[in-house]
Amino acid sequence: MSKTDDRALIERFLEMMRAEAGAAGNTIAAYGTDLRLASEVLEGRLSEAGASALERLSGEWQNLARATVARKAAALRRFFAFLADEGLRKDDPGAALPRPGMARALPKVLSIEDVAAMFAVIATRHARVPLDPLDLRLAALIELLYGSGLRATELVSLPRNAVAPDRPWLILKGKGGRERLVPISDRARAAVAMWRDHVAIGRPWLFPSGKSHLSRVRLYQLVRTLAAEAGIPPDRVSPHVLRHAFATHLLEGGADLRALQAMLGHADIATTEIYTHVDSKRLVELVNQRHPLGEALDAARVDAKPDAS
Incomplete structure (x- = not known):
């Protein structure tokens, strides 16, 4: 690839970051600078x-701050992905890029109530007469x-008959050509059949x-518009956030x-652990309620209390 190819691909990547990931302007600017500088160091052959x-x-x-190295490495990893x-x-x-050991930021989280509000908007739209097929x-x-939990690219590029009315799953080929089985709910199959x-x-x-299929950028716009109508700040919602x-x-x-891990198509379980953030309070309660030593520890605490008499 030529230096011109690097420039064009970097711009395509930054456009995706703007449209799909909802990245802040400062983040996009920093990533753009990091990628262009890396391309210069590699004489315009970063892409390959x-x-x-x-x-x-x-x-x-080597002489840069750890935070700077972490940002540069993150920019390149996202670019190559x-x-x-x-x-x-x-x-x-x-994988060849350094990881300075900084904690990774957790993804944005939607509550079950947030998702319910989005589906309530869809239900209201379906009650309109006449029904707009685009709402379907x-x-x-x-x-x-x-x-x-489909990725945006996987979703918009689904073949017309990928979701069968009598089959509660489909097989997808995701990142790295890996195939995975994805369960499809009865609700989703019914919605697909109507559309x-x-x-x-x-x-x-x-x-x-x-002449093609719905673009990821358009999907992102539709999701944000729906979020706003449901009373959720649009910058909190994206196709990726719904997958999360x-x-x-x-x-x-x-x-x-x-x-x-299998359903999401992650090669590394560590990715799933970060992706599936769970409230720490729930985890503490789970250990206290379900751990086999829980009752024994509680009893020990009672026995250790001084005699009130």
């Missing part, structure tokens, strides 16, 4: 850099995002738009972490 090139690049950061997601690279060399599309999109009746039989996509809510709420309901 391998592990050895990234190790050489990180060697240039984006290239892999878009099919522009077959590999992701991000919105229902299918949100049901699949929150009910199955699919409005999709021409000859169209290859479940969510067509123009799917995982968080399942885990809070007692789901197994390994099962979530």
